[in-house]
Amino acid sequence: MPSSPNISFVLHDVARLLRKRFEQRSRASGLTRAQWQVLAYLSLHEGIHQNKLADLIEITPITLARLLDKMEASGFIERRPNPTDRRAWLLYLTPQAHPLIEIMRSNGQKTRDEAFVGLSADAQLHLLQTLSLIKSNLLTACAQPAVDREKIHG
Numbered sequence: 001m002p003s004s005p006n007i008s009f010v011l012h013d014v015a016r017l018l019r020k021r022f023e024q025r026s027r028a029s030g031l032t033r034a035q036w037q038v039l040a041y042l043s044l045h046e047g048i049h050q051n052k053l054a055d056l057i058e059i060t061p062i063t064l065a066r067l068l069d070k071m072e073a074s075g076f077i078e079r080r081p082n083p084t085d086r087r088a089w090l091l092y093l094t095p096q097a098h099p100l101i102e103i104m105r106s107n108g109q110k111t112r113d114e115a116f117v118g119l120s121a122d123a124q125l126h127l128l129q130t131l132s133l134i135k136s137n138l139l140t141a142c143a144q145p146a147v148d149r150e151k152i153h154g
Contacts, residue, residue, distance in 0.1 A: 018111060025107040029100060034059070034067055035076075036104055039093070042077065043101045047090050049082065076100065 023033055031039075034057075041056055042048070048056075054064040068091070071077045076097040082088040093101070116124055 014115075018115060021114065022107055022111045025110060026104065029103060031100070035071055038064075038067060038071060039076065039097055039101055039104060042091055042093050042097075046092050050079075050089050050091060053091060 019033065022036075026036060029036075037057055038053070041053060045053070045056070050064060050068065051061050054061040057064065059067075068077060068079070072079060075094055078092050078094055079089040080092060082090050119127070
């Protein structure tokens with residue numbers, strides 16, 4: 001009997017294809033996926049510290065700094081001094097970025113609509129709940145040291 005697809009591989013492929021399709025829709029904007037990601041997170045967390053944003057996006061602070069330099073030069077974000085720490089910068093969207101956020105949300109919804117063809121609203125909700133539980137389980141597991149029971153008992 002052939003083995004069934006590994007769920008980890010399928011989840012990875014789905015995530016990759018969602019990103020690919022979103023990028024196809026968003027190519028005309030001239031922004032990179034990383035820049036779109038910065039805009040998405042800033043739309044939810046304006047006034048965030050640069051290092052905290054790097055943690056959320058899971059990139060190094062120096063990589064984010066370069067990305068922010070380009071986005072600031074393009075007029076999409078601004079850095080403001082942190083009133084409680086003069087060494088730190090807080091990040092904000094500029095008015096010029098807001099129409100891009102709307103484009104991004106629209107492109108995201110169109111991409112999800114394509115992905116969920118054939119799934120009822122109930123099935124979509126169940127999928128979201130299931131994936132949220134898996135994410136929660138993995139976040140809990142990742143907070144613990146990994147123990148290889150085979151090596152311990154083997």
